[in-house]
Amino acid sequence: MKRFFKELLETLGLALVLFLVINLVSARVRVEGFSMLPTLDNNQYVLVSRLTPRFSELERGDIIVFRPPMYPEADWLERLLGFPTLPGQYEDYIKRVIGLPGETVTVENGVVKINGTTLVEPYIAEAPDYSGEWIVPEGYLFVLGDNRNSSSDSHSWSYLPIEDVLGKAVLVYWPFSDWMVFTGNQAVLAAP
Secondary structure (H helix, E strand, O other), X not given: OHHHHHHHHHHHHHHHHHHHHHHHHEXXXXXXXXXXXXXXXXXXXXXXXXXXXXXXXXXOOOEEEEOOOOOXXXXXXXXXXXXXXXXXXXXXXXXXXXXXXXXXXXXXXXXXXXXXXXXXXXXXXXXXXXXXXXXXXXXXXXXEOOXXXXXXXXXXXXXXXXXXXXXXXXXXXXXXXXXXXXXXXOOEEOOO
């Protein structure tokens, strides 16, 4: 009986260590809403790498999950354990990186330009029906949803502090019929 309890404790300890390690390096996120259509749809599940923003630079076109800058930081234990959002708390956002630190983002006549060069965006639902110009400060990103006209993003609430990025989307894993791996840079600047 003593051996049984020892093995049970070892198994539970190993399971706990694996659970914590998996949640340190990845997160599972459910897409809520339609701001990323046609790339991501409501109720899809996305695997997110928490290591990417810590050990490599984010690039234009990356799809990221972040804490919206207008909301307070969640409890660190909730983030680590991946607890679902409790009533009254905010939801993490998922958007696409468009402007990097030091760049000028211009939206005019339905076209997004980076430092005056047009951004080729085959992934958007429709051209933006708003206009403006933003100079991205150091330490910040400019992010937009792929469903440009139905998205709460940088064009409406300003820049995203890089420190608020929780991770980079790696793949859609559920529903299985929607399986998709995000590869390389999907947003490219047109040749001048």
